[in-house]
Amino acid sequence: xxxxxxxxxxxxxxxxxxxxxxxxxxxxxxxxxxxxxxxxxxxxxxxxxxxxxxxxxxxxxxxxxxxxxxxxxxxxxxxxxxxxxxxxxxxxxxxxxxxxxxxxxxxxxxxxxxxxxxxxxxxxxxxxxxxxxxxxxxxxxxxxxxxxxxxxxxxxxxxxxxxxxxxxxxxxxxxxxxxxxxxxxxxxxxxxxxxxxxxxxxxxxxxxxxxxxxxxxxxxxxxxxxxxxxxxxxxxxxxxxxxxxxxxxxxxxxxxxxxxxxxxxxxxxxxxxxxxxxxxxxxxxxxxxxxxxxxxxxxxxxxxxxxxxxxxxxxxxxxxxxxxxxxxxxxxxxxxxxxxxxxxxxxxxxxxxxxxxxxxxxxxxxxxxxxxxxxxxxxxxxxxxxxxxxxxxxxxxxxxxxxxxxxxxxxxxxxxxxxxxxxxxxxxxxxxxxxxxxxxxxxxxxxxxxxxxxxxxxxxxxxxxxxxxxxxxxxxxxxxxxxxxxxxxxxxxxxxxxxxxxxxxxxxxxxxxxxxxxxxxxxxxxxxxxxxxxxxxxxxxxxxxxxxxxxxxxxxxxxxxxxxxxxxxxxxxxxxxxxxxxxxxxxxx
Amino acid sequence: xxxxxxxxxxxxxxxxxxxxxxxxxxxxxxxxxxxxxxxxxxxxxxxxxxxxxxxxxxxxxxxxxxxxxxxxxxxxxxxxxxxxxxxxxxxxxxxxxxxxxx
Numbered sequence: 001x002x003x004x005x006x007x008x009x010x011x012x013x014x015x016x017x018x019x020x021x022x023x024x025x026x027x028x029x030x031x032x033x034x035x036x037x038x039x040x041x042x043x044x045x046x047x048x049x050x051x052x053x054x055x056x057x058x059x060x061x062x063x064x065x066x067x068x069x070x071x072x073x074x075x076x077x078x079x080x081x082x083x084x085x086x087x088x089x090x091x092x093x094x095x096x097x098x099x100x101x102x103x104x105x106x107x108x109x110x111x112x113x114x115x116x117x118x119x120x121x122x123x124x125x126x127x128x129x130x131x132x133x134x135x136x137x138x139x140x141x142x143x144x145x146x147x148x149x150x151x152x153x154x155x156x157x158x159x160x161x162x163x164x165x166x167x168x169x170x171x172x173x174x175x176x177x178x179x180x181x182x183x184x185x186x187x188x189x190x191x192x193x194x195x196x197x198x199x200x201x202x203x204x205x206x207x208x209x210x211x212x213x214x215x216x217x218x219x220x221x222x223x224x225x226x227x228x229x230x231x232x233x234x235x236x237x238x239x240x241x242x243x244x245x246x247x248x249x250x251x252x253x254x255x256x257x258x259x260x261x262x263x264x265x266x267x268x269x270x271x272x273x274x275x276x277x278x279x280x281x282x283x284x285x286x287x288x289x290x291x292x293x294x295x296x297x298x299x300x301x302x303x304x305x306x307x308x309x310x311x312x313x314x315x316x317x318x319x320x321x322x323x324x325x326x327x328x329x330x331x332x333x334x335x336x337x338x339x340x341x342x343x344x345x346x347x348x349x350x351x352x353x354x355x356x357x358x359x360x361x362x363x364x365x366x367x368x369x370x371x372x373x374x375x376x377x378x379x380x381x382x383x384x385x386x387x388x389x390x391x392x393x394x395x396x397x398x399x400x401x402x403x404x405x406x407x408x409x410x411x412x413x414x415x416x417x418x419x420x421x422x423x424x425x426x427x428x429x430x431x432x433x434x435x436x437x438x439x440x441x442x443x444x445x446x447x448x449x450x451x452x453x454x455x456x457x458x459x460x461x462x463x464x465x466x467x468x469x470x471x472x473x474x475x476x477x478x479x480x481x482x483x484x485x486x487x488x489x490x491x492x493x494x495x496x497x498x499x500x501x502x503x504x505x506x507x508x509x510x511x512x513x514x515x516x517x518x519x520x521x522x523x524x525x526x527x528x529x530x531x532x533x534x535x536x537x538x539x540x541x542x543x544x545x546x547x548x549x550x551x552x553x554x555x556x557x558x559x560x561x562x563x564x565x566x567x568x569x570x571x572x573x574x575x576x577x578x579x580x581x582x583x584x585x586x587x588x589x
Numbered sequence: 590x591x592x593x594x595x596x597x598x599x600x601x602x603x604x605x606x607x608x609x610x611x612x613x614x615x616x617x618x619x620x621x622x623x624x625x626x627x628x629x630x631x632x633x634x635x636x637x638x639x640x641x642x643x644x645x646x647x648x649x650x651x652x653x654x655x656x657x658x659x660x661x662x663x664x665x666x667x668x669x670x671x672x673x674x675x676x677x678x679x680x681x682x683x684x685x686x687x688x689x690x691x
Contacts, residue, residue, distance in 0.1 A: 481655055537626050539648055 004064035013342040019047035031062040033105035050299040076186030086292040086300030130155040132373025147318040191306035198371035210246035210510035221435040223369025223381035230413025231393025249323035255308035258331020261293040301335040319378030328387040357402040408434040465491035490527035591634025601666035618645035639666035
């Protein structure tokens with residue numbers, strides 16, 4: 001193929017001429033260092049290339065080699081537990097040869113070529129298979145069974161297939177179709193193209209995260225999209241980490257995109273230690289990390305999101321429920337902006353390219369609950385959760401707006417809540433979930449038939465609280481009636497005893513749905529019983545002095561196997577109220 | 590028709606009976622509280638209460654502050670005044686008018 005020549009270098013952007021044989025989005029190798037780049041614009045024979053590595057020391061006149069292939073990721077056994085950079089280079093193996101930081105032009109296959117995996121066929125010679133059909137399985141980790149699928153576009157009769165130890169490049173199966181296809185365990189897929197699926201389904205099952213404010217009030221559905229916007233220090237990363245730890249997905253892809261390196265270190269240090277409550281195995285056994293921290297090349301940041309979601313789609317195609325967390329999509333948008341600026345494109349709002357919204361939509365639209373390709377019509381789900389870091393916490397900026405237009409769940413983090421040490425600082429007044437109706441049906445059917453009713457009651461209390469607070473600010477708390485003061489107390493209890501959750505407490509970090517249901521019942525029981533007592537003449541101060549209130553506040557630290565204790569607290573509330581009424585109430589006076 | 594009641598120690602309130610007002614003599618604060626709460630629900634429009642007794646049950650007085658009916662009015666007892674009744678009136682006037690015009 002013709003070799004191009006560099007005529008301009010501007011940061012991660014390189015312009016080369018003599019590239020008339022290349023196509024847009026082809027991967028190229030820049031200079032003799034073989035830096036990996038991707039063509040993002042063609043004008044005549046001039047190609048603009050975004051280079052995924054440091055371009056220091058490169059100058060005009062140096063060669064550019066075209067590979068003729070789009071930017072692709074390698075999909076096969078060996079993905080889970082690994083950590084990759086934005087263009088799927090395995091960071092662990094690179095460290096072994098290059099040290100702690102990436103060196104220029106280093107090349108390394110994403111999947112270990114030498115490691116042998118035990119392949120278990122699930123079809124027999126002579127079976128008719130089509131695209132997406134599972135032909136065999138590999139125990140990738142103790143919790144993930146990697147399913148080897150027929151790649152899209154291939155179908156026919158199995159000519160040979162055998163159990164055994166294979167590397168990812170060995171042929172495990174031969175399929176006789178219009179021509180003979182040999183199938184390896186590894187397949188390649190271009191990152192900018194969504195992987196094909198059968199058909200999309202409506203997401204109706206909640207993604208259970210163990211986070212009370214999320215599961216109860218603003219649930220995300222499996223196969224849904226969610227955004228976590230919030231100013232600096234409001235806890236976006238902790239929310240993302242909590243979701244990555246506790247969400248009941250079978251595979252987690254965590255993309256650290258332009259954020260601090262230490263946050264990825266946290267993941268690497270914590271995840272292997274934490275036991276997954278469902279499998280009892282280490283959380284790392286289901287996690288794939290993509291790291292492009294803030295000091296890594298900007299162009300690869302743009303690619304990291306696509307690399308992550310393509311890997312996630314691959315596992316979705318196996319019929320798994322996958323969740324991908326991107327922290328943060330604002331850095332990704334800034335990478336787009338930087339490239340767009342260097343390309344001298346006409347800027348849109350705040351300098352972001354005019355195509356920001358369509359790129360964001362393209363990314364989020366790859367989420368979904370789908371019937372996968374293949375004859376067994378298995379169902380897979382891909383949930384996308386993106387953090388957004390609006391500067392100054394003002395979500396009227398373009399990235400937040402472009403995101404909110406697409407996603408269906410909005411967890412708005414609030415600096416003032418974080419300042420008051422209310423964590424997770426998800427603002428209950430402006431957050432929303434458009435999956436609520438669907439999830440309510442599921443909760444009422446699977447957890448408790450009063451679940452959605454209780455949730456609505458609690459939310460109504462919280463909303464009333466905010467309007468009562470305004471009156472309190474104007475004329476003081478004493479001017480409220482006792483019923484209103486009880487409302488304030490009850491909503492304070494919802495805030496402090498239910499919504500606040502300590503991510504670093506052993507018991508509090510994860511709350512099962514059953515416990516959430518009981519806890520919600522408990523705080524509401526105090527309000528409802530209290531209102532009854534007030535109605536029969538009991539004084540508010542007596543209500544608030546009840547010792548059972550301490551037990552309510554401590555209920556969140558009860559362990560999951562002591563759920564009956566919460567039921568006891570509820571009984572205790574009723575009992576102490578009855579006592580108050582019989583002692584001081586009018587009815588018995 | 591609303592009724593009128595008076596609550597306080599026996600010596601202070603007995604005279605009100607002559608005016609046709611229901612008198613409820615009480616001795617201690619628990620009894621006072623219970624009597625006030627009971628008659629408040631029993632179609633009484635005005636409840637006079639002696640300042641001495643009222644100072645023992647501020648919570649109960651507070652409770653009827655924000656309700657239109659019954660009006661709880663503090664009166665001096667036979668031992669003289671504590672001035673809290675007049676204070677309340679002054680405060681209410683200040684709240685309503687903005688300045689003390691009395």
